[in-house]
Amino acid sequence: MKVATWNVNSLTARWPRVEAWLVENNPDVVLIQETKQTDAKFPFVPLEQLGYQSAHYGQGQWNGVAIFSKVGLDDVTRGFGDEDPEARIIGATCGGVRVYSCYVPNGRALDDPHYAYKLQWLAKLADLVSHRDTSQPFAAGGDFNVAPTDLDCYDPSAFLGATHVSEPERAALRALEGAGLVDLTRTLHPDEPCYSWWDYRNGAFHRGWGLRIDLLFVDPILLARSTKSYVDREARKGEKPSDHAPVIGEFEL
C-alpha cells in the first residue's frame, strides 16, 4: 500500500498537477491539505474516474482537508468533534488502516494567538492518537507546520524566534511519539534532510532553502510493514507547483 500526504495549496488551482501526479504515481491512499474550496468545487467525479473514492472536509477560502482512496473509504470523521470552525482534520478507514489527513495551524508568530491555537490543536491530536484502537493499523499524515529537529531546517539560525522550530511545537510532536507513533520518513532516513516545503519567494527551492514539515506518523504495526518513505521533489518543479512536495510511505500489508 502506497500512502501519500500532500499540501496542494488550493485543490482548485492545483487540480491539473494533482491529477497528473495521481496517474503517474498511482498511490492507494492520498492525504490532502489546503483544498481551499467547498464541496461544490471538490473534484469528486474526476477522482472517481481515476478510481478513487474521496471524502472532503472543506470550508472555502482557507484550510480544507481530504482523503482519496483506491482501497475503500469508510467511517469518515471530520474535525475533532468540538466547536473548532476550521477544517483541519479528516479521518477514514482505508484498506483496514485508520488514516488522518492533518493540516496543523501555522502559528504565525510566537506571540500571536494563532500560536496558542496551534499548540492546543496539536494537544487535541495527541489525545486522539492516545485514544485510538491499537488493534488497527494507524497513520496520521499531513502538513504539521513544525520542523521536528534542526536537521529538518535548512538554516536554524534564520528561524530564531520564529514558529515551526520552537521548543513547545517540537515537544507537541514528541507527544505524538509518546503516544506510540513514529515519524516514518525520519526513522527510515536518519541523516538526510528530506525537505518537503520551500517558500515560493527568493528562489528558495533552487537554493535548497527547505523545511521538512510534511510528516507521516505511523503506529508500530505499519512501521514493521514499511518498505520505504521518500519525498517527491519532482512535484515541486515545473508549472504552477504547490510550495509543498508529496511525502510517500510504502507498506507491505
Place this chain on the structure above:
DNA sequence: ATGTCACAGTCCCTGTGA
C-alpha cells in the same frame, strides 16, 4: 529575509494568509 502564490472583495488592484 521576503524577490511568490492564491483567495475574496473593494473587482483588474488591494489586503490577508501562508
